[in-house]
Amino acid sequence: MPSPALRRALTDPGEPPLRPLPDEVSALLEKLSAPPRLAAHLRAVHDVAHSLAAWMEKRHPEAGFDREATLFGAAVHDIGKTIHREELSGPGSAHEQAGYELLVSQGIEVNRARFARTHAAWNAEVGVEDLLVSVADKVWKAKRVTDLEQLLVDRLTVASGQPSWEVFLALDDLLDRIAADADGRLAFQASHPVDG
Template sequence: MTDGIAPLPAAAAALLAEVGAPPRLVAHLGLVHEVAAAVLDGCAGYGVPVDREAVLFGAATHDIGKVVHREELSVPGSLHERAGYGLLLARGVPERLARFARTHGSWTDPGTTLEDLLVGLADKAWKDSRVRDLEDRVVARLAQAAGREPWEVFLGLDDLLAGIGADAPRRLAVQVAHPVA
């Protein structure tokens, strides 16, 4: 762990270096990647097949489009989503991995997969932001795939996210310690 952030997958770290990602963006992506790993570990008990590599890569690169739309490093916006998707594809990243740059903020779109939802969930949970609609969609997918009752899955996910949320102040402090530019 460097600067309070677990290392990113090598391919993601190389891409971020190649495109000149600023330190705060790299820190953010590392922290969301860390949370995505915790979410995946917490969901493993349901026995639902999930493409772990894709979720972790997606978490580690979901905001890469902010190198193109740098204003979105400081203010909300979604222009980085499509830009990041195109940037990743242009660098030879397979669509199954590049898509998270486009889908992490649009969990209601048709064709959204459980993996897409998990990256979106990690992107919210890292700072202890709870989005009921997103969480309900994750619960529904996990419950259906695992043959479990939604309330049972909800309780497990709620406990998991509460635990992740308890460490949000540390993650926020780590991110803000890195310069935007």
């Protein structure tokens, strides 16, 4: 039985309203007795990933990204913090490999578990889905990372054949709109306890 605090983090609508996590992920967080703050964080990033995915489908259908993988990745990217709880309120990267191993041990396919590792270690070899999860994990709190965003622009420029500046401006506009709601998402996360 999940704690009342975890249940609240998974079901509280939030302001602005946040989409719920996929049932599979909510059930896994309950099984692992995840910290409520982690569940709240995953909801915020997952919600932003929905906005990014909708934009991709509308503006860059030629990119051929996997929407469901992107959303799943956003929903589980920090799951290793169920093991490395100290990284909920402090720096650290031990949760990345631990999260990948945890997901695989729970029967999640390697290709879906990879987001626990790639969300913070993006590079030229990762897929568009991984870049989208990484961007969502930054912009949910209005953090902009130029090198990361440029990797995504480069991928979309190649896929679309559009000028790089045009892709950049459209993405920049989207990220500015998403970042405008960061205070609400930060307040939602902060309203849920680290322990509970």
